[in-house]
Amino acid sequence: MAGPTIDRSLVLHVARLASLSLDEGEADRLAGELATIVEYVAQLGALDTRDVPPTAHVFLDRMPLRADEPRPGLTREQALAQAPSVEGEGFAVPAFVERK
Secondary structure (H helix, E strand, C coil): CCCCCCCHHHHHHHHHHCCCCCCHHHHHHHHHHHHHHHHHHHHHHCCCCCCCCCCCCCCHHHCCCCCCCCCCCCCHHHHHHCCCCEECCEECCCCCCCCC
16 A cells, blocks of 8 residues: 655645745655655554554553642743743734635
């Protein structure tokens, strides 16, 4: 089963959808890296694992849980001090709705 072809144009298309700006070198590098990852995943998918027992199980009902107890958190000033961008009394975030 052949996966999608990861090329420069696909990387630039996905970057545009995610509102990311990539320079020419980054787009070429990412295309190569992503193509290698897709190729590796395809190799893993081709393996016959029918007779291989699972190696990990997650049973949330059996996991030890700590009590959910309130404790002090960050002050507004502490939280905003680490923010990349602040507007007024809160975090400044870019618009995420695609504009046409």
